[in-house]
Amino acid sequence: EDRSVLDLLMADYTFVNERLARHYGIPNVYGSHFRRVTMDGHGRGGLLSQGSILTVTSYATRTSPVQRGKWILENLLGYEPPPPPPGVEALEETDNGAGQLLSMRDRMVQHRASPACASCHAIMDPLGLSLENFDAVGRWRSLGEDNRPIDTAGTLPDGTSFDGPGGLRRALLRRPDSFVATVTEKLLTYALGRGLEYYDMPAVRKIVRENATNNYRLKDLIVGIIDSVPFQMRQSAPERQPSRSADAVVSPVG
Numbered sequence: 001e002d003r004s005v006l007d008l009l010m011a012d013y014t015f016v017n018e019r020l021a022r023h024y025g026i027p028n029v030y031g032s033h034f035r036r037v038t039m040d041g042h043g044r045g046g047l048l049s050q051g052s053i054l055t056v057t058s059y060a061t062r063t064s065p066v067q068r069g070k071w072i073l074e075n076l077l078g079y080e081p082p083p084p085p086p087g088v089e090a091l092e093e094t095d096n097g098a099g100q101l102l103s104m105r106d107r108m109v110q111h112r113a114s115p116a117c118a119s120c121h122a123i124m125d126p127l128g129l130s131l132e133n134f135d136a137v138g139r140w141r142s143l144g145e146d147n148r149p150i151d152t153a154g155t156l157p158d159g160t161s162f163d164g165p166g167g168l169r170r171a172l173l174r175r176p177d178s179f180v181a182t183v184t185e186k187l188l189t190y191a192l193g194r195g196l197e198y199y200d201m202p203a204v205r206k207i208v209r210e211n212a213t214n215n216y217r218l219k220d221l222i223v224g225i226i227d228s229v230p231f232q233m234r235q236s237a238p239e240r241q242p243s244r245s246a247d248a249v250v251s252p253v254g
Contacts, residue, residue, distance in 0.1 A: 004215045005183050006176055009046040009076075009169050012039050023051060025140055044140075048072075048131065048165050051138030057128075058136040062145070065104060065128030072127045076172060078182035079157070081120045103146045104132055123157050130154035130168045180216045181208050184225070191225050192234055203228040 014024075015036050021029035024044065026037055039045050047053055057067040073079045132150045135141050144150045152164040162171040172179055184204050189196055196204070207224035214220050225231055 002217050002219045005180060005218050005221060006173065006216055007046070008183070009048065009172055009179065011046050013037065014039055014044070014050075020051075023137075023139060045166070046169060048169060049134065049138070054131065054134045054138035055136065061136065063104065063128075063132060063134070063136050065125050065132065066121065067128070068131050069124030069126070069128030072168075073124060073157075075186075076179055076182060077157070078178070078185060079123075081124060084120070103144050103148060103151070104129065126154035127156070127168070130162065131165055133164060176216065177208055177212065180211070180221075181205070184208055184221055187221060188225050188228070188230065191231055200230050203230050 013036055015034045016024060016026060016029055017032050017034050018030050019032075020034075021027075021037070026039075029035070029037060039049075053071065054068070057071045058064050070081060073081055130152045132144065132152055133140055133142070142149060152167075153161070154163070154168060155161050156171055160171050160174070162168050181204055184207050185196055188200065188204060188207075192200075207221060207228060208216075211217070211220045211224060
């Protein structure tokens with residue numbers, strides 16, 4: 001329908017059959033065929049609440065605020081955090097030493113106590129923790145592993161505060177050009193078949209700027225990529241020239 005790419009974040013609908021609707025907690029959906037349903041009142045909307053993404057950014061037995069926060073940074077904000085330093089221990093502590101279960105937020109506080117870990121975790125953890133209402137396979141929950149209400153307060157890297165997945169969506173949409181630039185970069189990467197360089201960034205900014213008035217429709221972004229200098233001037237891999245054997249070389253003497 002040539003919708004805005006912002007629908008990837010803000011869409012209040014999805015497509016489900018009975019099995020998926022049951023997983024999402026959506027009532028009155030029957031049968032194996034997929035149909036469009038509105039997500040109002042189900043705590044969901046856009047990619048941030050999609051079960052596939054929530055599952056692939058979790059471990060087999062629990063959620064991972066780090067992986068979810070990293071996914072948001074890379075795929076929605078266009079920021080790639082550095083790899084973890086060597087020798088970092090896994091998140092294992094589940095109690096406070098007195099037999100009382102710790103919340104995921106408290107466990108993450110312990111984990112980033114090391115200065116080597118704190119710099120990156122301070123950016124990733126608040127993003128991932130805002131999605132803790134979704135369990136490891138994307139089902140909605142109100143209580144955490146410690147059987148207490150989940151604290152989903154978070155902050156963006158620029159310091160913007162929000163609460164929960166809905167608050168995260170609204171916070172991201174306050175600067176739609178930032179998200180659209182990330183989408184454009186990934187589309188251009190796919191179109192060029194290579195990673196982007198600094199000299200590609202003016203083309204990305206131009207595409208985003210020119211499509212702001214049309215609410216960033218996907219078709220217009222694609223046309224902008226096709227018309228861009230990096231795409232128009234891209235080169236195919238050079239053909240391999242056959243090597244000349246020594247016998248084929250004509251001697252300049254006699």
